Amino acid sequence: MKAMVCERFGGTETLALRDVPDPSPPGADEIQVRLGARGVQYVDVLMLAGKYQFRPEPPFIPGNEAAGHVVALGADVTGFAVGDAVMVRLTLGACAELANAKAALCDRVPSTLSLAQAGVFRGAYATAYHALLQRGRLAAGETVLVHGAAGGIGIAAIQVAKTFGATVIATAGSAEKRAACLEEGADHAIDYRAGFTDQVKALTGGRGVDIVYDPIGDKVAEESLRCLAWGGRLLILGFLGGGPTNIRSNYLLIKGIDAVGVRIGGLNEANPAxxxxxxxxxxxxxxxGKLRPRISHTFRLDQAAEALQAVIDRTVIGKAVLVG
Known part of the structure; x- marks a missing residue:
């Protein structure tokens, strides 16, 4: 089979299309899937660089979410049949033509989603759902400030928050991205680059927001503390802005704020059920029909390097997908 292989740690130049052996027949609790769509995530960029918490040694096939059609079943597998359209969660190996996956981590593709949408669904929406509902304790009627709102986990957060009755203020750095956030259901979309505290306070009548959903970190996280209402929750999802912030504990004390870490990989490991x-x-x-990924960029499997570069350059609105 063909696969995109990371041959050494580094940037997107480390990826090469190679002929590799087909996977072995699926184990007793596995299904084998011919993959037709794969999600592209910033996690993949970090893995190529050897900077993610899970650090596979090269050579390896990156990618951990995909969708395709079942071609073989393990001896103990029930509930699936050859030919079923399924979405799968993998540790590695999505950037290939075939993959074996644990049946417990596979699901049939909903009738409302295309195969491409199914291939990018799992990671972003699982992150947003766990962050907002479980770590953030979102309640109907609350207000959520979503940073990086035009990205994959940002669009997912907008849709999840609106589904559960929240008001959403989205931040994004271009008019095109802010328009996309409004199209996806955000109540307000603001430019954060020159500061956003005054805008948030004006939109909330001076009260502030109940939850900040923050994959950016750095100075965005620091300013976000000033936007939170009493008892607010700062959800820390990552550091796309260049690194973590030094959170001032006096803000947490005075306003009763919770600073909460969110890592979907940690949930998968600690509480798989x-x-x-x-x-x-x-x-x-x-x-x-309440949740639907937005795909702005579609690439072939052999264009995985270009797809990851688009993620790095922040030209993607919503998700990028590898097909074929």
Missing amino acids: LAIANTKALLALAEQ
């Missing part, structure tokens, strides 16, 4: 239940709930919402 909850992670699986979350995915089932999200797929039910997708089946109802």
Whole structure:
């Protein structure tokens, strides 16, 4: 089979299309899937660089979410049949033509999603759902400030927050991205680059927001503390802005703020049953038409390097997908 292989740690130049052996027949609890769509994530960029918490040694095939069609079943697998369209969660190996996946981590593609949308669904929506509902304790009627709102986990956060009755203020750095946030359901979309505290306070009548959803970090996280209302929650999802912030504990004390870390990989490892239940709930919402990924860029499998560069350059709105 063909696969994109990371041959050494570094940037996107480390990826090469190679002929590699097909996977072995699926194990007793596995299914084998011919992959047709794969999600592209910033996690993949970090893995190529050897800077992610999980650090596979090269050579390896990157990618951890995909969708395709079942071609073989393990001896103990029930509930799937050859030919079924499924979405899969992998540790590695999505940037290939075939993959074996644990049946427990696979789901049928909802009728409302294309194969491409199914291939980019799991990671972003699982992150947003776990962050907002479980770590952030979101309640209907609350207000959420979503940073990086035009990205994959940002669009997912807008949709999840609106589904559960929140008011959403989205931040994004261009008019095109802010328009996309409004199209996806955000109540307000603001430019954060020259500061956003005054804008947030004006939109909330001076009260501030209940939750900040922050994959940016650095100075954005620091300013976000000033936007939170009493008892607010700062959800820390990553550091796309260049690194973590030094959180001033006096803000936490005076305003009763919770600073909460969110890592979906950690949930998958520590509480796999909850992670699986979350995915089932999200797929039910997708089946109802309430959740739908936005894909701005589509690439072939052999264009994985270009796809990851688009993620790095922040030209992607929503998600990028590798097809074929």
